[in-house]
Amino acid sequence: MTANPVVSVIMPAYNGESTVHASLQSLFAQTFTDLEVIVVDDGSTDSTLAILRELESDEPRLRVMTQANQRQAAARNTGLGQARGRYIAFLDADDFALPERLAKQVAFLEQRPEVMVLGGGRIDFDAVDGRELGIVLNPESHATLCGNIFTQCPFSTSTVMARSEFFASRRFDVTMPPCEDHDLWLRSYRDPGVCYHNLSKPLVRYARRRRLRWHYFGQMSRMYRRALVAEARWPADAWYSLRPWIAAVICNPLNWGD
Numbered sequence: 001m002t003a004n005p006v007v008s009v010i011m012p013a014y015n016g017e018s019t020v021h022a023s024l025q026s027l028f029a030q031t032f033t034d035l036e037v038i039v040v041d042d043g044s045t046d047s048t049l050a051i052l053r054e055l056e057s058d059e060p061r062l063r064v065m066t067q068a069n070q071r072q073a074a075a076r077n078t079g080l081g082q083a084r085g086r087y088i089a090f091l092d093a094d095d096f097a098l099p100e101r102l103a104k105q106v107a108f109l110e111q112r113p114e115v116m117v118l119g120g121g122r123i124d125f126d127a128v129d130g131r132e133l134g135i136v137l138n139p140e141s142h143a144t145l146c147g148n149i150f151t152q153c154p155f156s157t158s159t160v161m162a163r164s165e166f167f168a169s170r171r172f173d174v175t176m177p178p179c180e181d182h183d184l185w186l187r188s189y190r191d192p193g194v195c196y197h198n199l200s201k202p203l204v205r206y207a208r209r210r211r212l213r214w215h216y217f218g219q220m221s222r223m224y225r226r227a228l229v230a231e232a233r234w235p236a237d238a239w240y241s242l243r244p245w246i247a248a249v250i251c252n253p254l255n256w257g258d
Contacts, residue, residue, distance in 0.1 A: 001157030005061075007035040007102055007161070008085030012075030014042040014051065016093035019207075021051055026096040032103040037062050038079040039093075048093075073172035073180040080167050089161040094127060094207040101203040104162040108199060115142075116194050117162040117185070119155035120203035127207035136206075138198045144197045146189050150224060150240045153182040154189075154196055159203045166194070179219050186227040195257060220244035 009027055013020050020039075029039050041049045041064065041171075052064045073094075080088065086107060091097055100200055105118055124133040138154060139145050145154040160181075172180040172186060188194050226243040228234040 003084070005034050005036045005085050005088055006085035007087045008079075008081060008205070009030070009089045009091055009102075009245045010034055010076055011037060011039045011091050011093055012042055012072045012079070013039050013048050014046065014072075014075075014092040015044050015046045015048060015067065017044075017048045017051060019045045019094040020048055021055065022234045023091065023093050023096055023129075024055060024059075024062065026098075027091065027102075028061065029099060030097065030102045031100050031253030032106055035061060035102060036083075036085060038082055039064050040078045041066045042071065042074040042075040043067065054203075055220060071177045073145055073174045073177050080171065082158060083164065083167075087161050090157050090166055090168055091204065092158050092207075095158040096205040098123075098203055098205070101159075102161070104201070105205065107161065108197075109161065112197070114195050115197045116166050117155065117160060117188075117196050118199065119161075120159040120199035121201055122159055122204050123158050123202045123205035124206050124208050127209050129231075133208060136203055137200055137202075140198050142196045145198070149189055150227070151200060151243070154185050154199065155181070156204070156206060157181040158206060160200075173179065176219060176223060178216055179223050182220075183223045183226075184221065187230075190231075196225075213224055214248060217244040217248040 004023060024037065039052055041052060049066065056062045065078060065082065087106060089102065109115060109118055121135055121137040121139060123135055126133060139148065170184065173183050176183045189196065221241045221244045222225045225234060228237050228240060
C-alpha cells in the first residue's frame with residue numbers, strides 16, 4: 001500500500017461477525033487497487049474484532065481501529081481523522097461493494113472536478129434471508145437532489161465517495177443517529193463549491209431490515225426542523241418536520257430501514 005492511497009474506505013463495524021469478512025473481501029477484490037480500508041470496531045461484543053485482527057495480519061491495505069461503543073457517526077468520524085486518501089468512501093460492515101464500484105467512482109470524479117460528493121445505485125437484499133429486493137437508483141443531478149433534500153436523503157451512505165476536502169471541516173453529528181448522514185448532506189448542500197451527484201448504476205449490495213424504530217422518526221423530525229431554522233424557513237415550512245411522524249403512523253408497520 002502506498003503512503004498516500006488514492007481512496008480511503010471507512011467502515012464502522014459493530015457485532016458484524018457474520019458479514020464483516022465478506023464485506024471486506026468485496027473491497028479487496030476491487031478492480032481499483034490503490035486503496036486503504038479503515039475499519040473502526042465500535043465496541044463489538046462478538047468475534048468481530050478477532051476477525052478483523054486476523055485479516056489485518058494478512059492484508060496490508062487494512063487498518064483496524066477500536067473504540068468504545070459510540071455508534072456509526074462517531075465511528076465514521078474516527079475513521080475520517082485517520083484517512084489519507086484523496087477520496088473518501090464509505091461501506092457498512094453488512095453491505096458489499098460490486099467489483100468495479102471504486103473504479104467507476106474514481107474515474108467519474110477525475111473527469112468531473114466540480115462534483116464534491118458522489119453516490120450511486122444499490123441492489124437491495126433482505127438482511128435476514130438474502131432475498132434480492134430490487135435496484136434502487138437515486139436522482140443524478142445536484143439540482144434534483146437538492147430540490148428533494150427535505151423529503152429524500154440524496155445518497156445511500158454505503159455508495160458515497162467524496163473528495164477529502166469535503167471533510168476538512170465537516171463531520172457526522174454524533175447526536176443525530178440514525179440519520180446522521182442525511183443531516184450532513186442537509187448541512188452542506190448550500191455551501192459554496194459543494195456539488196452532489198449520483199451514478200445511475202448499482203455500486204453495492206445493500207442490506208435492508210424490516211421496520212424503523214419510532215426514535216428514527218423523531219430524529220428525522222428534529223433534523224428537518226434544525227435545517228429549516230438554519231435556512232430561516234421555520235415555521236413557514238414546518239410541514240417538512242411533521243412529515244416523518246405522519247409517515248410513522250401510516251407506514252411504519254411495513255417500512256424498511258437500515
